[in-house]
Amino acid sequence: MQPRKRIGERLIEAGLITQEQLQIALQEQKKTGELIGAILYGNGFITQKDLFTVLSMSYSGEYTKEKEEEMDLPRDITDIVRQSRAVLRTTIRDVDKISDISMAPVVRLVEQIIVTGMKKRATDIHIGPDVKGTRIRYRIDGLLQHAMYLPKDMLPAIVSRVKILGAMNIAESRIPQDGSTEFVWETKVFDIRISTFPLTGGENIVMRILDKSQLLLGLDNLGFLANDIETLKKSLSVPYGMIIVTGPTGSGKTTTLYSALSTINSVFKNIFTIEDPVEYQLPLIRQSQINVKAGLTFAAGLRSILRQDPDVILVGEMRDMETAELAIRSALTGHLVFTTLHTNNAASSLPRLIDMGVEPFLLASTIDTIISQRLVRMLCNNCKEAYSPSSEMRESIGVAVPENAVFFMAKGCKECNDTGYRGRTIIYEIMKMNESLRKLILVKSGSDTLAAAARKGGMEPMYETGIRKVVLGLTSLEEVISTTRTAY
Numbered sequence: 430m431q432p433r434k435r436i437g438e439r440l441i442e443a444g445l446i447t448q449e450q451l452q453i454a455l456q457e458q459k460k461t462g463e464l465i466g467a468i469l470y471g472n473g474f475i476t477q478k479d480l481f482t483v484l485s486m487s488y489s490g491e492y493t494k495e496k497e498e499e500m501d502l503p504r505d506i507t508d509i510v511r512q513s514r515a516v517l518r519t520t521i522r523d524v525d526k527i528s529d530i531s532m533a534p535v536v537r538l539v540e541q542i543i544v545t546g547m548k549k550r551a552t553d554i555h556i557g558p559d560v561k562g563t564r565i566r567y568r569i570d571g572l573l574q575h576a577m578y579l580p581k582d583m584l585p586a587i588v589s590r591v592k593i594l595g596a597m598n599i600a601e602s603r604i605p606q607d608g609s610t611e612f613v614w615e616t617k618v619f620d621i622r623i624s625t626f627p628l629t630g631g632e633n634i635v636m637r638i639l640d641k642s643q644l645l646l647g648l649d650n651l652g653f654l655a656n657d658i659e660t661l662k663k664s665l666s667v668p669y670g671m672i673i674v675t676g677p678t679g680s681g682k683t684t685t686l687y688s689a690l691s692t693i694n695s696v697f698k699n700i701f702t703i704e705d706p707v708e709y710q711l712p713l714i715r716q717s718q719i720n721v722k723a724g725l726t727f728a729a730g731l732r733s734i735l736r737q738d739p740d741v742i743l744v745g746e747m748r749d750m751e752t753a754e755l756a757i758r759s760a761l762t763g764h765l766v767f768t769t770l771h772t773n774n775a776a777s778s779l780p781r782l783i784d785m786g787v788e789p790f791l792l793a794s795t796i797d798t799i800i801s802q803r804l805v806r807m808l809c810n811n812c813k814e815a816y817s818p819s820s821e822m823r824e825s826i827g828v829a830v831p832e833n834a835v836f837f838m839a840k841g842c843k844e845c846n847d848t849g850y851r852g853r854t855i856i857y858e859i860m861k862m863n864e865s866l867r868k869l870i871l872v873k874s875g876s877d878t879l880a881a882a883a884r885k886g887g888m889e890p891m892y893e894t895g896i897r898k899v900v901l902g903l904t905s906l907e908e909v910i911s912t913t914r915t916a917y
């Protein structure tokens with residue numbers, strides 16, 4: 430499906446533009462990546478009214494008679510945009526005059542932007558200034574996708590409305606601001622974290638949507654394979670020691686940690702967390718949020734938590750030597766400590782901690798398990814296409830793949846926003862501490878040596894769990910390769 434081409438063709442059919450104008454716009458699009466509607470408008474080829482038509486087409490991605498019903502929501506937005514602009518022309522000059530009544534269309538517009546994002550399973554909503562308009566994008570399954578292109582003069586009103594939602598300062602536009610709000614949609618309660626950032630063309634907004642109901646998932650539903658769930662449950666049953674989850678930002682570390690915590694959560698355990706930010710509220714667990722301005726750093730918080738008689742402590746991240754050392758000493762003195770690190774794979778966590786200044790013997794005697802993970806997109810079950818990998822392909826994979834294995838490739842359909850993927854799952858490696866690894870830590874071995882020893886001890890590298898999921902038809906080979914490229 431090529432919605433952009435179709436829009437161009439429809440505009441020609443409608444007599445709104447000429448073939449030449451479309452060619453010019455397509456040329457420009459190759460260079461700038463801007464939307465065709467915005468380019469046509471920017472060049473003066475179409476009027477504002479036509480632009481709205483283009484917007485309503487590009488919004489659903491496809492414009493056919495059969496899809497008319499689905500088009501209702503775009504149509505709504507076009508209407509709302511028109512009403513908002515009429516109101517704004519009279520009131521935008523004076524922020525104080527933007528009362529809730531006059532803002533009504535903008536209120537509805539922002540609501541629609543948020544609800545549409547939720548319907549599309551977006552984790553983040555990006556609203557910001559673009560060369561000739563206001564661009565709205567959604568992050569879905571880890572990738573940013575275009576959603577809407579609105580007129581440039583809409584941005585200040587949208588920003589104001591979002592700031593009101595987030596209890597932020599509406600009159601301040603020169604400095605970044607943070608805020609948050611709760612949003613109820615279809616009986617589900619979402620937490621929305623809002624961040625604004627001043628750019629040259631106006632303020633940029635990012636709204637992070639936290640779906641609390643997602644967390645009911647638990648360890649069994651994150652994507653760990655059955656035998657690995659058993660391994661993890663054993664790790665969680667140790668009375669003290671340290672469990673580390675590593676991976677880049679956005680690799681699902683927090684979800685894994687929370688799921689692990691909820692596995693052992695009980696009224697008989699005193700569980701504390703110190704986090705930045707607190708992403709989900711868990712029953713029974715004492716959660717705290719670092720506040721650097723007030724002096725509550727990870728290290729200071731951890732020191733105080735130790736005086737609160739904890740059994741289990743979650744330290745959001747070991748960012749510095751002081752926190753790392755305190756966390757490790759807590760594990761050594763009879764606490765079960767969960768934490769995260771920013772490393773590319775499990776084995777490199779150990780040299781990283783030694784580089785930070787932690788004594789090797791402390792690591793050797795406290796660390797129980799290191800999980801490294803990434804999120805890969807799952808193939809859309811509605812459109813994935815089976816194929817038999819050639820023998821050369823199977824060889825290049827570097828891991829034994831059954832000769833009659835069937836792989837699937839991403840294709841794209843209406844169900845998956847034409848991406849070929851829907852939802853995500855984790856690929857991971859679990860490094861369990863053993864005697865030979867302890868010895869290697871004591872002599873400050875490098876990550877390659879440690880990784881080799883871990884493999885000998887039974888660790889399946891992340892790439893290989895990824896290939897297992899390719900063989901299971903859950904994800905594509907391309908997805909696993911591109912996701913693990915940075916892991917080794």
Ligand SMILES: [Zn+2]
Pocket residue numbers: 809810811812813840841842843844845846847849850
């Ligand atoms: Zn699909």
